[in-house]
Amino acid sequence: MEVLGAEESGDKVYPLRKAESTTGHLDDLLKEKLEKAFHKQTSKVRLHDITKIASEHSPIDLAHAASHLPPNVRPILYENLPNREAKIKFVINTDGNTRLAIFRHLNDLELKKLFEKMPIDDAAWVTEDMPERRFRRLMEQIDSKKALRITELKLHHRNSAGRLMTSEFFAFTMEMTIGEAAAYIRDNPRIEFTRGVFILNRAGELQGAVPARNLMINPPNTPLRRVMKSILHKVTVDSTREEVIDLVERYKIVSLPVVNIDNHLIGVIAHADVIEAMEDLADETIAHMAGTREKFTTYDSVLKRFLTRAPWLCVTLFAGLINVGVMSSFQKYEGGLLTFVLFFVPLITGMSGNIGLQCSTILIRGMALGTISSHTKKDTILKELTSGLFTGAIFGVGCGFIVYFLEMLGGGAFSSPSPAIIGSIIGFGLLGSCFVGTLLGIFSPLFFSKIGIDPAVSAGPIVTAFNDFLSMTIYFLIAWGISALFL
Secondary structure, eight states: OOEESOOOOOOOOOOOOOOHHHHHHHHHHHHHHHHHHHTOSOHHHHHHHHHHHHHHSOHHHHHHHHTTSOGGGHHHHHHTSSSHHHHHHHHHHSOHHHHHHHHHHSOHHHHHHHHHSSOHHHHHHHGGGSOHHHHHHHHHHSOHHHHHHHHHHHTSOTTBHHHHOBSOOEEEETTOBHHHHHHHHHHOTTSOGGGOEEEEOTTOBEEEEEOHHHHHHSOTTSBGGGTOBOOOOOEETTOBHHHHHHHHHHHTOSEEEEEOTTOBEEEEEEHHHHHHHHHHHHHHHHHHHTTOOOOOOTTSOHHHHHHHHHHHHHHHHHHHHHHHHHHHTTGGGTTTHHHHHGGGHHHHHHHHHHHHHHHHHHHHHHHHHTOOOTTTHHHHHHHHHHHHHHHHHHHHHHHHHHHHHHHHHTTOOSSOSOHHHHHHHHHHHHHHHHHHHHHHHHHHHHHHHHTTSOGGGGGTHHHHHHHHHHHHHHHHHHHHHHHHHHO
């Protein structure tokens, strides 16, 4: 009998995502309990309360609540967890700042005991929050085979299939029977059966997979080759996180095998790992669209928050200074053109900015879901341009007539000889600025994607800032041109 690629591992538990009202209420309750426990005056009573809280609640829930505590007391909560299994779940599910505080608190022996029972793929991910010197010292102390696998996983890019996969799975040769495979699975209960059962040939090449149902309904003496099914989808260690998510989403894959160039099975990506990757990707996209990459807690300093936001806000600052330069260049028209044109700048920039953000959001969503390909890109761009031009025309004409009638009813509030000229300037200016906003919203995500940068960054301050500059410039030029003809 030959068994390949199997090793005992600790249980890996993922938090269940419940309704926001349930988890939110639980988080608030735990935060209140922990804050009261850590603020008691008598340390004996405080430790008793913390021990009671740690025994009554799931370590996963405590891991989320710990991020709201001051960093210096988080290790105390960790130390009062009931057993090592709970501590492992706590460390895996908490945030990076809490892990860093715990690692600083633990000595080398305690850290060694913690990682000896931790699953290899989780250990590789958790050690990202550990100083390099401490990591090397830890790898020298734990089992050499496990240390080698953890080190190999860390060599892969953080957002690659190599980092999402686990090297602990069930893999058997084609000649083995269902009974032999079942006996091995029973002898290794700590390896997750949900990752699948894969079949290899004698050279270690991936041949197929056996569904769990086939192991149950067939006689024990049936060879695995007769009940296995071919594998249609697999990835390499260098495949991107987005490629993995796309495959799993499209084909509803429970376990995605990872192979090398020789088709040797070297890892498996479980569905739960893909869900976590999707959540991370969504968090990063939202942060990029907001113009920040920050991950902070309530106890992080104001300076840290400022430094994470400032680079993106600088883009807005410089674009604003350019806008001031554009407006100042029209000062010579003060008393005529500039008198009424400036009143409508917020309208122009607001409308064009929203249209640009709508276009960029639609494109980014399509690119993320894979609905925009090289064949459909031109058609998508043409439709968005047409939509932007049509939207600008409708709102431009409508706004022009509204301004015209308001000027007529107001008896000529602006210093212009004709309400029609004012309506024309506003209408054509809105049309031009909306079209410019559409162009920026379409081509900025495509440009960033072309140069290898996440296109989500263009949906935040970049589109907003440069849209204000371009739309206002177009608006002033249109206003100047119409005024030069009729005034």
